[in-house]
Amino acid sequence: xxxxxxVVTTDVSKQPSLRKRAIVVGHGEPTTSSVLAALxxxxxxxxxxxASCAVLARNSTxxxxxxxxxxxxxxxxxxxxxxxxxxxxxxxAYSRRTDADAVVEAxxxxxxxxxxxxxxxxxxxxRVNALCRRVATDPLDEVLSVGDIEIHVAARVVAxxxxxxxxxxxxxEIVAVLARNTGKVVGxxxxxxAVWGRASTAVSRNLDVHIATIRGKLxxxxxxxxxxxxxxxxxxxxxxxxxx
Numbered sequence: 001x002x003x004x005x006x007v008v009t010t011d012v013s014k015q016p017s018l019r020k021r022a023i024v025v026g027h028g029e030p031t032t033s034s035v036l037a038a039l040x041x042x043x044x045x046x047x048x049x050x051a052s053c054a055v056l057a058r059n060s061t062x063x064x065x066x067x068x069x070x071x072x073x074x075x076x077x078x079x080x081x082x083x084x085x086x087x088x089x090x091x092x093a094y095s096r097r098t099d100a101d102a103v104v105e106a107x108x109x110x111x112x113x114x115x116x117x118x119x120x121x122x123x124x125x126x127r128v129n130a131l132c133r134r135v136a137t138d139p140l141d142e143v144l145s146v147g148d149i150e151i152h153v154a155a156r157v158v159a160x161x162x163x164x165x166x167x168x169x170x171x172x173e174i175v176a177v178l179a180r181n182t183g184k185v186v187g188x189x190x191x192x193x194a195v196w197g198r199a200s201t202a203v204s205r206n207l208d209v210h211i212a213t214i215r216g217k218l219x220x221x222x223x224x225x226x227x228x229x230x231x232x233x234x235x236x237x238x239x240x241x242x243x244x
Contacts, residue, residue, distance in 0.1 A: 019045040020132055021061055025079075026050075026068035031094075031117050035066060038121040039128070062089050063132050069095040069106065077109050084110025088156050090131040090169045094119060100205065107209040112170040114206075130197055134173060144179035146235045147223065151179050158218065165217050170195065174210055178224070178234035187231040 022044045026032035032048060039046050047062070065083065069076030080093060093111035095102060106114045113127050142153040150159040156172040158165040167175060173195045178186055192199040192207055211232065215224050225233050 019043055020063040021045045021047065022064050022066060022128070023047045023049060023062040024066045024068075025071055026066070027071050031068065031119070034121065035119070035124065038125055039066075042125045042129070044128075064090045064092065064128055066128070067091055067093045067111070069093055069097075069102075077105055080106065080111060081109040084168060088166070088169065092127060092131060103205065104209050107170075107206060108213055110168050112168055131169065134169065134195075142176075144176065144182075146179050146182050147220075149218070149220075149223075151175055167214070167217070171210055171214050171217075174207070175214060175234070178232060182235040183233065185227045185230045185233045191231065 020043070022039050024032060024035055024039070024046060026035065026048065027050065036046055036048065067076065067080060067083070069080065071079065076095070080091065083091065090112045091110060092113045092115065093106045094115040094117055096117045098116050103114050112131055115124065115127065144151040144153065148161060152159065153172060153176045156167045156169060158167060158175070174191060177191055177194045188204065188207060189199045192203045196203045211224070218224060223234065227233055
């Protein structure tokens, strides 16, 4: 089989030019086939990449990338980091690993979401749609200022005096929620519902990982604070609050 297989439906009601484009990087035939079927039935134009090198050349045309972390030709996590460094396309990573370390590493390397195989088709499509929807509805010119930094929401970039900091789509959403409430405490549940559309134990763990990654990227220890028992605050408050 060739490294890249483009799958286009013959249904004339689904015109490729009007469909969102999904790249699936996978090697497990049953999983890849089920992912393809779910995406195609939901109106996505699908490109299946059997070799990891193919997706790097084609990611600029994608609305979303679904990445099997068990791809055989390279380390999946290293490839994920490489893809993230070259593109801001939403990435949904998946594998058979259920341990917390697998989820944390995937999110830290740049994934916007993580699922465990076998994936339920309805949940898969719901997550894919959510990632694509949030990117599509990004404001075109929203720039938020917090202290000496500027957050360019649509570009997913934080501009400081020293450098530009690139954010993943999920990180950008979290920062935007906090920046729109500068100096105020935003509850964890409020952030989860605004960014993921739901609050759960799994989402809560994802939020913890993303917050830690955002702090590392911002490199400003006192800018993004955890307020015990409440949530997070971006920027300084006029009211003194205990934090960790």
